[in-house]
Amino acid sequence: MSVSATSSSATSSGAAAEGDTQARAANPFGTMLVRAGSLVWLWPALLTLGLGLYKANTPLLWADELATWNAANRSPHQLYDMLRHVDAVTGLYYYLIHYWTAAFGHSLLVIRIPTVLAMAGAAAFVALTGRKLFGTRTGLVAGVLFALIPSVSRYAQEVRGYAFVVFFAAAATYLLMRALERPTTWPWVLYTVALLGAGSFHMIALVFLAPHALVTAWRWWTTRDKRLLIGFPAAVLAGLLPLVPLALEGQKQVGRQLNWLAKPSLEDVPTVFWHGLYGSQAISLGMLALAVLPLAWARGRRHAVELGLVAVLPIALLWIISQGQTSYFIDRYMLFTLPAWAVLAGAGLTALRPRALTAGGLILVLLLGSHEQLALRQKFSHTEWDGAAAAAVIAKGYQPGDGLVPLRNGNAILSGVVSAVDFYLPKQDKLKDVFVAESAVDRGDLYPQMCTDLAACLGDTKRVWVVTIGWWDPFNGFSPEEKKVLTSAFPKKTVTQVPNAVVTLLER
Structure with a gap:
């Protein structure tokens, strides 16, 4: 190609580019649409x-979310110990939430x-x-x-x-x-x-x-x-x-974790x-x-x-x-x-x-x-009971050495009560789960080992907080033995109703 031809081509290209620039300047909306498309x-x-x-x-945590908190609130070693027994297939998410909350709060x-x-x-x-x-x-x-x-x-x-x-x-x-x-x-x-x-x-x-x-x-x-x-x-x-x-470990645990799902x-x-x-x-x-x-x-x-x-x-x-x-x-x-x-x-x-x-x-x-x-953005869109209100009642009347008796009764959903109290209660307020022989953390599990001798586990605890699901019955869902031990040891009670839950302070 000759020098003149090259010069002519460059001039044409420059003119075309200048024309495109002018066109874009004249039509900024079109340019914006092109950028938006990209x-x-x-x-x-x-x-x-x-x-x-x-x-x-706004929505309160429900049982599965509380299970996440239960797991993620443990140390990395404790969490690993738990995953060897349950929820291995969810382990990566638990670790993510553990480090996330450690960095930014919960x-x-x-x-x-x-x-x-x-x-x-x-x-x-x-x-x-x-x-x-x-x-x-x-x-x-x-x-x-x-x-x-x-x-x-x-x-x-x-x-x-x-x-x-x-x-x-x-x-x-x-x-x-x-x-x-x-x-x-x-x-x-x-x-x-x-x-x-x-x-x-x-x-x-x-x-x-x-x-x-x-x-x-x-x-x-x-x-x-x-x-x-x-x-x-x-x-x-x-x-x-x-x-x-992970698949092999999850297969060992699948019967325990998904036995509640019915055949469709x-x-x-x-x-x-x-x-x-x-x-x-x-x-x-x-x-x-x-x-x-x-x-x-x-x-x-x-x-x-x-x-x-x-x-x-x-x-x-x-x-x-x-x-x-x-x-x-x-x-x-x-x-x-x-x-x-x-x-x-x-x-x-x-x-x-x-x-x-x-x-x-x-x-x-x-x-x-x-x-x-x-x-789905309402307070009770995830759960039917107010764990935050229950924890607020406990926090208001808390004294060091207080015990906790949450409703469990073998129900995996209701067992979220203890995790809810743990999540919503101020960190400095520590409650002893009095009917627990071995904690879930010590067992490397989501659920603790319960006492067989309830009176012995209760010991000389002066006050306990009882948290149940429902309306007005402080012992709704508790076994007759649990109710007998609690009422005989603690004749004084203060009952507080929160949305679909009862918080009862029992005192000797």
Whole structure:
């Protein structure tokens, strides 16, 4: 090329660049839209974050959240000792909360922030997946739909590891789609990390590997790219091998931890499970209707089928598996399917014409879920009794040397009473659990070893606080022997009623 030609080309390029700059300056709104499109993941993440933080400090902790506190409040060594006997598959989350509360405290808001952040991250991956498969508008709409699902906010404010499972599952699906398009080393490495994260927080979630394998096989069948036959199995193997010890330990404990779950019937799927998955009957039906629409497209149908497998197959497989000796079929265990459902519903909503229907659909979802969104942020949305009020009564009348007799009666749910008092009571107020022969910490368990000789364990304790669930009966749920020992040793009692609980101070 001659010097003059080069100069002419450079001049033309410069003029074009100057023209683009002038066009952007003349249309700043268009520039803003381009930038917003490149950050399509940010807006759903911020919306989910805001909804998750809104009144996160209001709902009282329920039994499962109190179990998290019971475990996370131990030393790392004590926690490890407990995990050898129970809840091994939840151990990573317990350690996370242990170090988080050690650094930032254990107020209701602080203890819920990690799951709020995890759910916001999941919303980001929902938007990225929608953009990759169906375009920017679908990515944004899918992310917003995800944020507006009531159960997303509910479990963003849950002190359990489910939000992290949703995050890693959403990340795994997005990273798989990237790896299938560019099957080089790094996409598969990131996919491996996502698998490891999902399995570490909830082993059951790894059932999504079945649809992932089918999607990979379909892509290989259409492209004949041999790298897919190497990359996917290698990534899965690398992700699963570190989880083998955890899986073996969890299998030993599964009978104890999940024996309360009943074998599901087909009728349970539409009547109980599906509505519970979304936290709203109206939204669950609306999302299902929207998710089916992309299957009618000629364009994009393959992606719709792929995501349909990711959304549907884990539910079907877990239902089948739960027909065996152990059931795993409960809505909160399947929250990790919501990202795929949200992307499908987002694709369906953005396909409607005129385009104003998309905005109308989002507003309708917001309105349909508004009642549930408000309800789940109420004080008693997680539990029916006020552990904070019970602890406040004890704190007001506390004296050093006081004992505690919480309602247990062999009920795993009601055994959360002692953890509730421990959580809400000021740290300096220490109560002796008088009917306990060996503490849960010393046993390396969630539950203590109870005394067989109640009077001997009671000893010369001068005052005890009795906490029961219910109304006005200080000994509701206690055994006749427990009631006899307490009433004979402590003739004086002061009864205080708090919402659905009774706090009684017994004195000699």
